[in-house]
Amino acid sequence: MVTQPVTSGVINSKLSAIGESSALHWVTVSSASGGTLMSVDVKPGDHVQAGAKLATLDSDTQQNALDKARLAAQDADASLARAKTLAASNSLSQTQLDAAQLAADNARLAVQAAQIALSQRTITTPVAGTVGLIQVTAGNLINAQTVITTVEDSSEILINFWVPERYSSQMTVGAPVDATSAALPGKTFAGTISAVDNKIDPASRTLQVQATLPNADGTIKSGMSFTVDMTFPGQTFAAVDPLSVQWSNNGAYVWKVENGKAVKGMVDIVQRNSDGVLVTGDVKPGDSVVTQGVLQLSDNMAVRLLDQAAAAGGGRQGQGQAPAASSAPRS
Structure with a gap:
């Protein structure tokens, strides 16, 4: 008969999962109101700062409304000033003074509302990043929520992946990961876990995890698929x-x-x-x-x-x- 020595083996020491990448900060820029698109002020690939103007809508009506609101506010302020003078000499009741004050306040609010409506005719980006493809052209009539473009800050890449529940206790924020993509053969990207979901998906018995990869040179494109590898003591x-x-x-x-x-x-x-x-x-x-x-x-x-x-x-x-x-x- 033949004998063999007992050795040792390690399990749950390695994990490979498939994930999809996206920019850590990105936004789909849409129009807040409808109207005629007067100009598009950027082109695909431009790098813009947060608050930068991307496009403008016709604004004659909104400018006119703002001018009217300012005139009404000036008149309300003048009426309030006269009411205060009369009230000081007891020639005006407190109720009348309060009404004049309310009218002045409402007029100032009307000016603010008109300013907001006018500002919405300028389409801006809330985040800094690179401009994607432009979805509209100047001269077109667009509706509210019409997509203008996307802006992505891809200096960091977020990868969403799912792990079996038996690894859930080993998923901790800050743990290192290595990511590879078939689109970038021969390259391995080192990153860390940035977020872990708070529950197991009951249908798949998996846990969603997010990892962040540095991407200062822009090598990684949003949407690439990745194989994420992790090692554990096991x-x-x-x-x-x-x-x-x-x-x-x-x-x-x-x-x-x-x-x-x-x-x-x-x-x-x-x-x-x-x-x-x-x-x-x-x-x-x-x-x-x-x-x-x-x-x-x-x-x-x-x-x-x-x-x-x-x-x-x-x-x-x-x-x-x-x-x-x-x-x-x-x-």
Whole structure:
């Protein structure tokens, strides 16, 4: 019969997941109101600062409304001033003074509303970044919420990916990741986890995670798919040859060779791999377990190792065959 030493194996030490990238800061710029598009002031690829003007709508009506509101506010302020003078000489009641004050306040609010309406005729970007394709052209009549363009700040890239729930406890903000893309062969991008969702998706039993990659040179384009790799300490278990695992009514077991005797060791199977079975129980790395001839054994049966010279000769003939053991009852 043949024995093999128990080794060790590590599981849950590596993770590869597929994710999709997007710019960390981006916005779809739309018109807040409808009207005729008078001009588009940027072109694709331009870098703009937050608040920069991208396009303008016709604004004659809104400018006229603002001028009227200002005139009305001036008149209301003058009426309020007269009311205060009359009230000081007890020629005007408090109620009339309050009404004049309210009219002046409402007039100022009307000016602010007209200013807001006029400002909305200028389409600006709320974030800094690079301008994408322009979706409209000057001279067209557009509606509210019509998309003008997109602006992306791709100096940092966000990757969304999902991991099996068994890795959820190992997902921590700041943990390192390596990302590769088929679109950029030979390049590996180092980043860190920036956010972890607070719940497991019940349908897929996965957890959503976000990682951030630096992209100062703009190599990564938003929308690229990535393979995200992570490493962990993992869990270490004893690993035995698949041929050594036997079954009984009490569960799985292996035959160990201890002090020249066959000893049954009960085990629980953790994971089956192509090159070994990870187990817990009555075995540890370094133990010798029987892989061939297991049906001839019984508990505490004495076994005798073959002569070392013969074993060495057999090794030369068998090109590295494992050492053999012979079962022989001791007299």
